[in-house]
Amino acid sequence: MxxxxxxxxxxxxxxxxxxxxxxxxxxxxxxxxxLVGNREPQLEITGWAGRAQRAQRNMVENLLLFAALVLxxxxxxxxNDMTLLGAQIFFWGRVVYTAVYIAGIPWLRTGVxxxxxxxxxxxxxxxx
Numbered sequence: 001m002x003x004x005x006x007x008x009x010x011x012x013x014x015x016x017x018x019x020x021x022x023x024x025x026x027x028x029x030x031x032x033x034x035l036v037g038n039r040e041p042q043l044e045i046t047g048w049a050g051r052a053q054r055a056q057r058n059m060v061e062n063l064l065l066f067a068a069l070v071l072x073x074x075x076x077x078x079x080n081d082m083t084l085l086g087a088q089i090f091f092w093g094r095v096v097y098t099a100v101y102i103a104g105i106p107w108l109r110t111g112v113x114x115x116x117x118x119x120x121x122x123x124x125x126x127x128x
Contacts, residue, residue: 002079004070004123007087014094015063018056021102025049048102055101059094062116066090069123078126086122093119 026035026045034043045053066087073083093116100109 002074003084004079004087005074007091008067008070011063011066011091011094014091014098015056015059018052018059018098022049022053022056025052048104051104052098052102055098058101058113059098062090062094062120066120066123069120069127072127073123076127080126083123083126086119086126089119089122090116091119 022045023035025047026043026049029045029047029049030043044050070083070087073079093112097109097112097116100112
């Protein structure tokens, strides 16, 4: 398997771990009965758990773009050192982003997000 695909799989694993973190945080705040209910009205999760929830949503949004780029690069036979570097930057940037977002460090969070976007740009540049 191409290493870019391996990093895609690990990125999906990271997104799943984020779901588990959000679930744990929400359960600590509102309890299991509220989570298994219909959630009407919409539950408000705050603090670190709310930040974890927003980080997870952001991961899903970015994972879609990353997956498309990796799959096109692999499918088109355009993988190279630069696409691998881009995938590595994306994955590790997202790991750091998750930790920084949950910790609540706003300016650093945006900077780390930009790093992960640069990873996607590196892959994109190999496709055009």
